[in-house]
Amino acid sequence: MKLFLCGDVMTGRGIDQVLPHPSRPQLFESWVKSAVEYVALAERSAGPIGRGQDFGYPWGDALAVLAQQRPDARIVNLETAVTTSEDAQPGKGIHYRMHPGNVPCLARAAIDCCVLANNHVLDWGHAGLAQTLAxxxxxxxxxxxxxxxxxxxxxxxxxxxxxxxxxxxxxxDESSGVPRGWAAGRTHGGVNLLESLSLHTADGICRAVAAQRKPGDVVVVSLHWGGNWGFEIPPEHSAFARRLLDGGGADIVHGHSSHHVKGIEVHGGKPILYGCGDFLNDYEGIGGYGEFRGELSLMYFPELDAATGKLQRLQAVPMRTRRLRLERAPAEGAAWLRTTLDREGRALGTRVVAADDGGALALAW
Incomplete structure (x- = not known):
């Protein structure tokens, strides 16, 4: 069973503005008051983009990679509300939204599951969440x-x-910037917020998974956790992820929130992607944190034995965002990703090597 996983997919704000049905561009950020400014930043960085682009435009070269890899299931962390709500959450510095008319952008990549447990799905209030789900x-x-x-x-x-x-x-997890008040309750909507990253919480997840798991199921636990920058993996993240795998609560841990790729571990024959990095966003042209190469990303293709959940192979295809569109990473960018993952994986028992497929990377463990 081959999966496609990636980091944060943010098709709102600037990207939403170049699609066929742009939202009202008003923002409430300290320095930027219109989403159109993020398009202008990207254009100043890499050249003209235009408006009214095809729904497939942001995916760019990723569509050809998906067609070549032919994953059985495609799972992304969708880090934007999909709404026309004007109920911008007060006190929150950044608000992401994509117009509901642009949902075909997600369908264009044949996404099977949008993970919504993140710190932007409620940017436009509970009305925004309800419209996102609908x-x-x-x-x-x-x-x-x-x-x-x-x-x-x-x-x-x-x-x-x-x-x-x-x-x-x-x-x-709250460490990713999700307010405790966003947690879903018995009578109100919200996100599935972890009580903590304790082993007790992990054991509770394992019990919940066991109640629904059938023979032959492959279980992905997708976690929005940790800060945006830094390669270090907190000890509580490692302990939590390993407990999920050991207790039968997951066959693969899909971590995200970091704006850049982080190390990969294979524990008991099953993978932990601690941080998949941003996959698609409108940050192009924004300065700072250049050493983390946030414009670079990976398309992860783990292949699991459906009977045991064990990892058979993991390939990753290097990409970069340019002109608000995904393209194959240049050789220099692919080499940086390989070197970085290889370095960060050393303490985790993994290495990254060139794959047989042109330009792809492969995990060794």
Whole structure:
């Protein structure tokens, strides 16, 4: 069973402005008051972009990679609300939204599941969350990690395949910037927020997964955790992820929130992606943190034995964002990603080598 996983997919704000149905561009940021400014920043950095682009425009070369790799299921962390709500959360510095009319952008990449347990899905209030859920479900897209109440937010997305099911359980941690008040409750909507990153919490997830897991299921636990910058993996992240794998609560841990790639571990034959990095965003042209190469990203393609959940192979295709569009990373960027993951994986028992497939990287463990 081959999966496609990636880091944060943010198709709102500036990217939303170049699609066929741009939202009202008003923002409430300290320095930028219009989403159009993010388009201008990208154009000053790399050249003209234009407006009214095709729904497939932001995916760029990633569409050809997906066609070549042919994953059985495609799972992304969608880090934007999909709404026309004007209820911008007060006191929050950044608000992301994509117009519901631009949902075909996600369908264009044939996304199977949008993880919503993150720190931007409620940027435009509970009305914005409700419209996000309705827009995605109306387009046939599964969601995990947010819902109209706690039960819905905790329910896994179920992707049925000929060789078995993929269950996607999604959680957010306060360390990623999710306010405690965003947690879904018995009678109100919100995100599936972790109580803590304790082993006790991990054991509770394992029990919840066991209650729904059937023989042949592959379980993805998607976690929005940690800060935006820094390669260090907190000890509580490692202990939490390993406990999920050891306790049967996950076959793969899909971590995100960091704006750059982080090291990969294989524990008990099963992978932990501690931080997949940003995959698609409108940060182009913004200065700072250049040493982390946030414009570079990876398309992760883990292949798992459907009977055991064990990792058979993991390939990753280097990409970069340019002109608000994904393209294959240049040789220099691909080399940086390989060197960085190899360095960060050393303490985790993994190495990154060139794959047989042109330009792809492969994990060795």
């Amino acid at each position: 827009s995605l479900h109306g387009a046939g897209l599964r969601t995990a990690g947010a819902g109209g109440n706690a039960q819905e937010a905790a329910a896994p997305a179920v992707i049925a395949l000929p060789q078995g099911r993929v269950l996607v359980f999604a959680f957010a």
